[in-house]
Amino acid sequence: MGRERLQHPAAWWLWGLGLAAAASRTTNPVLLLLVVGVCVLVVTERRDPAAPNPLPAFLVVGGAILALRLAATVVLGNGVHGSTVVVTLPRVPLPEWAASVRLGGPVTVESLLYAVGDGLRLGAILACVGAANALASPRRLLRYLPATLYDVGTAVVVGLTFAPQLLADAQAVRAARALRGHGGRGLRETARLAVPVLETAFERSLGLAASMESRGYGRAVRSTPGSRRLASTLALLGLLGVLAGLYGLLDASVGGVLGLPLLLVGVLLAGASLAVGAAREERTGHRRDAWAWTETLTVLAGAAAAAVLVVATLSGWPGVVPEQRAALPPLPLLAVAGILVAAAPARFTPRPRPPGAA
The missing domain is CATH 1.10.287 (Helix Hairpins)
Known part of the structure; x- marks a missing residue:
C-alpha cells in the first residue's frame, strides 16, 4: 500500500464518474443501494481526516429527491399503470388542455416502485459526486487543469475560496447588529445584511486581484489567429x-x-x-501529486463498474432495468460483482496523511 499520502485527485474523480455512469444505467434499487454503500465505504476508509466531508450533505439531498419523487407520483402519477392499487385518492377534474395530467386517483405499487428506482438512481449519482468531493476536493483537482483552462480554473478556485466566506461575513454582520439591538429575521433583515456583506466581499476581491497581478497572474499569452x-x-x-x-x-x-x-x-x-x-x-x-499504480487501479475499478453496467443494459440482462410489476426484481450477480470491484480502492490505495502530518 505504500507510505501515507494523498492520492491524485484526478484518480478519485475518474473513479467517482465511472461509478456514477454505472448508477445511471440501472433502476434496480438493490444495485443502486450497493453503489451508495460503496461510496460510503471508500469515503470512510480513505477520506483525508483534515478535510470536510460533504458526502452526508449529498446523501441528504438524494433522500429529499427520492421523497419528492414519491410524493409527486402519489399526487400526479408518473404514467405507469398497474393492477395492485395501494390507495385511491380523490380525483380532481382538470380542464381539457391539461388532459395528460392527473391530480389524484389510484396509486399503484408498480408506479411507486418505478418512482423509487428513478429517485434512487439520481440519489446514487449524487452520492458518487459527493464521494469524489470528499476524497479529493475540487480545489485540488483544479490545479491539474490544462493550461488552456488556466484562467477558468483560477476563477473557479477564487469562487470556491470566497463563497464560504460570504456566510461567515453574514454571521459576523448579524452578530454586530444584534449587539447594537438590531435583531430580527426575514427578508427585511436579509436586505440590511446585503450591503455590508457585499462591501466586504468587494474589498477582499480587490485585494486578491492586486496580489495576483503582482505575482504575474495577468500575463498575456501569445497566440495566432x-x-x-x-x-x-x-x-x-x-x-x-x-x-x-x-x-x-x-x-x-x-x-x-x-x-x-x-x-x-x-x-x-x-x-x-x-x-x-x-x-x-x-x-x-x-508540489504535484504523484501518479502511481494505485491511481491507475482506482480509475480502472470505476471504469470496470461502468463497463459492466453498460454491457448489462445493452445486452438486456434481467433485473438491471426491472419491469414495472409488484415483485422483487431479479438480481444480476455479474452486475453486483462489477459494482463491488469499485469498492477495492478502500483497501489498496494509500491512507491519507493524519492531521498535522507534514
Whole structure:
C-alpha cells in the first residue's frame, strides 16, 4: 500500500464518474443501494481526516429527491399503470388542455416502485459526486487543469475560496447588529445584511486581484489567429461529440450502441483542443501529486463498474432495468460483482496523511 499520502485527485474523480455512469444505467434499487454503500465505504476508509466531508450533505439531498419523487407520483402519477392499487385518492377534474395530467386517483405499487428506482438512481449519482468531493476536493483537482483552462480554473478556485466566506461575513454582520439591538429575521433583515456583506466581499476581491497581478497572474499569452480558430473548432466538435455520446449512452432508444464511439471521438477532439491551446502556455506546477499504480487501479475499478453496467443494459440482462410489476426484481450477480470491484480502492490505495502530518 505504500507510505501515507494523498492520492491524485484526478484518480478519485475518474473513479467517482465511472461509478456514477454505472448508477445511471440501472433502476434496480438493490444495485443502486450497493453503489451508495460503496461510496460510503471508500469515503470512510480513505477520506483525508483534515478535510470536510460533504458526502452526508449529498446523501441528504438524494433522500429529499427520492421523497419528492414519491410524493409527486402519489399526487400526479408518473404514467405507469398497474393492477395492485395501494390507495385511491380523490380525483380532481382538470380542464381539457391539461388532459395528460392527473391530480389524484389510484396509486399503484408498480408506479411507486418505478418512482423509487428513478429517485434512487439520481440519489446514487449524487452520492458518487459527493464521494469524489470528499476524497479529493475540487480545489485540488483544479490545479491539474490544462493550461488552456488556466484562467477558468483560477476563477473557479477564487469562487470556491470566497463563497464560504460570504456566510461567515453574514454571521459576523448579524452578530454586530444584534449587539447594537438590531435583531430580527426575514427578508427585511436579509436586505440590511446585503450591503455590508457585499462591501466586504468587494474589498477582499480587490485585494486578491492586486496580489495576483503582482505575482504575474495577468500575463498575456501569445497566440495566432489560426491557432485560436483551430482550438475553437476542435473544442466545439468535441463538445458536440461528448453531448451526443452521453445522450446515446443514457437513452438506449436512440441507438445506445453508437453512444460510446461518439463519446470517445468527442473526448479525443476535446483533448486535441486542449493540447493545441496548451502549446501556447508555459507554466510550472508546485508540489504535484504523484501518479502511481494505485491511481491507475482506482480509475480502472470505476471504469470496470461502468463497463459492466453498460454491457448489462445493452445486452438486456434481467433485473438491471426491472419491469414495472409488484415483485422483487431479479438480481444480476455479474452486475453486483462489477459494482463491488469499485469498492477495492478502500483497501489498496494509500491512507491519507493524519492531521498535522507534514
